[in-house]
Amino acid sequence: MDYKIVIPSYDRLVQLQGRTLSLLAKHNIDFDRVYIFAHPWSYEEYYDLKNKYPKLHIVESKGGIMNSRNYINEYFSAGTKIVEIDDDVEDLIDLKNDCSLKNLDEFINESFEMCGNGIWGVCALTNKFFSNMHDKFGLQSIVATFCGYVLNKNIKLTLDVMEDYERVIQYHYLGKNILKRSWVGIKTKYWKNKGGIQTQLDYDKRLMMQNYCSDILKEKYPDLVFQRTRKSGLKDIRFKKIYN
Numbered sequence: 001m002d003y004k005i006v007i008p009s010y011d012r013l014v015q016l017q018g019r020t021l022s023l024l025a026k027h028n029i030d031f032d033r034v035y036i037f038a039h040p041w042s043y044e045e046y047y048d049l050k051n052k053y054p055k056l057h058i059v060e061s062k063g064g065i066m067n068s069r070n071y072i073n074e075y076f077s078a079g080t081k082i083v084e085i086d087d088d089v090e091d092l093i094d095l096k097n098d099c100s101l102k103n104l105d106e107f108i109n110e111s112f113e114m115c116g117n118g119i120w121g122v123c124a125l126t127n128k129f130f131s132n133m134h135d136k137f138g139l140q141s142i143v144a145t146f147c148g149y150v151l152n153k154n155i156k157l158t159l160d161v162m163e164d165y166e167r168v169i170q171y172h173y174l175g176k177n178i179l180k181r182s183w184v185g186i187k188t189k190y191w192k193n194k195g196g197i198q199t200q201l202d203y204d205k206r207l208m209m210q211n212y213c214s215d216i217l218k219e220k221y222p223d224l225v226f227q228r229t230r231k232s233g234l235k236d237i238r239f240k241k242i243y244n
Contacts (some may be wrong), residue, residue, distance in 0.1 A: 003081035027104035037061035118177030126185035
């Protein structure tokens, strides 16, 4: 099956090489299908990756999470199968067997076959306590850290935080399948690693932006989501039990 692996990245060249690209190499992924969408401020630095990985595609992206994801949607043709993965993913864990996922290409192909023309994802953590360990269809969170989707030109994100929730909602309204493969977890240290979104957002700014975006989602989609506020004041969004 033909699919593209897309890695948005900002100020994480070292982590990208040591984690995500190393993970893809371990699974013998053809780097001709891998696209790095580099922040415009560091595009030239990322372009040097082609010295080590000549088949790799380096694309000068747009600044900001929302702009970057929308640009990815503009860059490829409608119907393209996209696997989006963060630049600091250390491993993908088979939670059923307590080991690394054995065959990434096989897992990606199977996920697209199961999902059809929609979007699929995995568990955001590697703790079994937070996973039901099953494949499940329906409206649910699909984290952008590692996910796959069939590109649809009707998808247009408007939020800089919680944009992955917004994307799922748009696929839902388009009548597309939403599949969560909760028996696979992502091993990463997203907020602890240098670079990425926290380079531009400290905790207070992130709290303010997430609460703002959470309020927007709650007001715009009251039939689909509800809100929970943590003791820290951070407002989380949860999906209501709606199945497709």
